[in-house]
Amino acid sequence: MDLSVNLGGLKMRTPVATASGTFGYGPEYVGALDYAQLGAVTVKGVRLDPWPGNPMPRHVEVVGGLVNAIGLQGPGVEAFVEYYVPNYVETVAAAYGTDNVPPMIVNIWGGSVEEYAAVAKRLSEAAAVAGSPIGAVEMNVSCPNVKEGGHTFGQDPAVLEKVVSAVRGAVKLPLIVKLAPNVPDFRPYVAACEAGGADALALINTIPAMVIDIETRRPVLGNRTGGLSGRCVHPVAVKAVYDVHRCTKLPILAMGGVYEAKDAIELILAGATAVAVGTATFTDPGAAARVAAGIADYCGRHGVAAVKDLIGTVEST
Amino acid sequence: MLIDEETTIVSHEAAGPGYRFLVVAAPKLAAALAPGQFVHVKVPSLESSALRRPFSVFDADPAAGTVTVMYKIVGRGTAALAREVPGGKVMVLGPLGHGFPVACTGTPLLVGGGYGVAPLHFLATRLVAAGHKPILFVGGRTKDDLLALDRFAALGVDVRTATNDGSAGAKGFVTDPLDDALIELRQTGGAFELFTCGPDGLLKAVAQRAVGTGRPGWISMDRHMVCGVGGCFACIQKIKLPNGEVYNARCCVNGPVFAAADIVW
Secondary structure, three states, X not given: OEOOEEEOOEEEOOOEEEOOOOOOOOXXXXXXXXXXXXXXXXXXXXXXXXXXXXXXXXXXXXXXXXXXXXXXXXXXXXXXXXXXXXHHHHHHHHHHOHHHOOOEEEEEOOOOHHHHHHHHHHHHHHHOOOOOOEEEEEEEXXXXXXXXXXXXHHHOHHHXXXXXXXXXXHOOOOEEEEOOOOOOOOHHHHHHHHHHOOOEEEEOOOEEEOOEEOOOOEXXXXXXXXXXXXXHHHHHHHHHHHHHHOOOOOOEEEEOOOOOHHHHHHHHHHOOOEEXXXXXXXXXXXXXHHHHHHHHHHHHHOOOOEHHHHOOOOOOO | OOEEEEEEEEEEEEEEOOEEEEEXXXXXXXXXXXXXXXXXXXXXXXXXXXXXXXXXXXXXXXXXXXXXXXXXXOOHHHHHHHOOOOOOEEEEEEEEOEOOXXXXXXXXXXXXXXXXXXXXXXXXXXXXHOOOOOEEEEEEOOHHHOOOHHHHHHOXXXXXXXXXXXXXXXXXXXXXXXXXHHHHHHHHOOOEEEEEEOOHHHHHHHHHHHHHHOOOEEEEOOOOOOOOOOOOOOOEEEEEOOOOOEEEEEOOOOOEEEEHHHEOO
């Protein structure tokens, strides 16, 4: 059984990664999840300087999902490279062995085109150091929770192409662009990513959402609005991946309500090369490994020799 | 190293009106937990995507292989948990967070509000075993909010109570008997450390007394959490670093116990 996939140059042992914003800086789940089953881990968004994030409350649970407005809190790229990256390698290697440290996809964001490029350049330098786990860069151009946190870059195809192109110029690592689901037509955005030089696309980011406390008549979240994730967004992700796969040859890293192997397989059939497990990890820390094992089981039951043979094979007639 | 242990409910009894003691057989966690740490519990009867619920550890007995949490029924998660019966299986993730330092100098003064006494009980078991003589100050609105007093008494802990309505102990706030003890300690020159868990107002009052007396104060913060392990940044608290900078600490991994002098209220 061959579970390996190539996501725009990122070689993944299994088609299962963790999703940004749900997995800290990588080592947080050591002990509760078999890292050897992961194709990659995606870390929390990194920008140039430290960023405090949004006021509390930052989350509210809804039936079938979670609305969050964390606001991309982070230590800045320098602290990330100096402390968090080596700490990830050491902690995971100590628990699972040096051969089982999954490559790291670093999610980045910024307030300007120049900032995106500067963060990417610093990561490119860090990735060149022997033993670095940094395997790819994921550009967040679709966070609904920070005004300048990428969302503005992801809403205008011309601006999107400019920022992708700038990051492309700063980094040789596989470049993934993470898109929002709430657009009327993916095609201009996909075209902008292709023209800018992206190697892969990631979708979906959270869906803009809001919860109101009817007793106080106030929004529950400190940021007033947030992004919806969890089981309930899964069909939205399947449709988005299906649409995007039909208009591009770029490989897709799909996320959105992946709790079980069947959720992942749906996304792969719709066109994803790999999937990321996000909100499910909060409920079941071992979810990503369970999903990977379930994909192998599915391939076995259906006589599929390599999981990559499944990509985009949904029957549409 | 985290442990996500499949546990079996040993007993599940009332700890007061609206409060429960949940005892699970969890040998790995029982051996690994330290006072002030917490566990993240998957409530079996909630929908499969429901978030876990974080609970302070009331007791962890490595010899018996059991872990006890005490909780208040506050929402749909705890209401659903309260319906679970002995013999049932529950996934419990731990040990989580940084707990109380137990190398106490002087008399340990434990200050609890409501179910905030839970981690203080676990702490008391270890302090007593180490030869300390802790004093517990516990407060609530009424006598119904004074929980597990018999369990502290059984450990030989000196328990001093206060209620807002005077239905048990001194009428007033828990800080009243605490202040009496602080005055007495000042007169005798006795060393002490403060340990507290409860509503934010109480935590702040105890932290002010620790800072004001120049003694160590250890504050356990109760926050809604998502992941419990530092993965999501949902449960932040402003904390002062040694260099004076203030940052948004994650209560789940950087806490839940913080030094009183470091908290920016």
